[in-house]
Amino acid sequence: MGRVISLQEYVQAKTEKESSAHNGVPGRPEVSKADIWRRDFSTFENVLYGLLTVRRLLDHHLHFHEDWKHYILMLLDMAYLGSPASGGPSAISEIISMFKAYLFEETTAENKEDMALVMLILELIEKSYDLKSSSRS
Numbered sequence: 001m002g003r004v005i006s007l008q009e010y011v012q013a014k015t016e017k018e019s020s021a022h023n024g025v026p027g028r029p030e031v032s033k034a035d036i037w038r039r040d041f042s043t044f045e046n047v048l049y050g051l052l053t054v055r056r057l058l059d060h061h062l063h064f065h066e067d068w069k070h071y072i073l074m075l076l077d078m079a080y081l082g083s084p085a086s087g088g089p090s091a092i093s094e095i096i097s098m099f100k101a102y103l104f105e106e107t108t109a110e111n112k113e114d115m116a117l118v119m120l121i122l123e124l125i126e127k128s129y130d131l132k133s134s135s136r137s
Contacts, residue, residue: 027060028060028114029053029056029057029060031053031056031057031114031117033117036050036053036117036120036121036124039124040128041124041125041127041128041129042128042129042131042132044079044080047075047079047125047128047129048076048079050121050124050125051072051075051076051079051121051125053121054072054118054121054122055069055072057114057117057118058118060114061106061110061111061114061115062106065106067102068099068102068103068106071095071098071099071102074095075092075095075096075099075125078091078092078095079125079129092125092126092129092130093126093130096122096123096125096126099122100119100122103115103118103119
């Protein structure tokens, strides 16, 4: 059975629905630079935190692209295994360098600040992993 509503109610409901959808683009995540510098990325928990932060930032800026998700999964796999059998520091460096090359291509004037933060996190993960593997030797 049909329902009669006023035009004003219809317009208000429609604009609320459109604003809540917001084209599926998540808002910019709150990221503390001090919190990133404070972390020790030689532990799995902090690498996980760093990669999830990278994922949130990239999901905000590159939400229509899927390529970067593969790099995150590869880095998570390497961090979880964390053994020389998983490829060692050269494999991590190689993955991160490919990831950074991809990110350089996707950097624009609008997202350059967040991309620089993503690069910082990746550099910290790479250098911490290198230090951790060299101290084991």
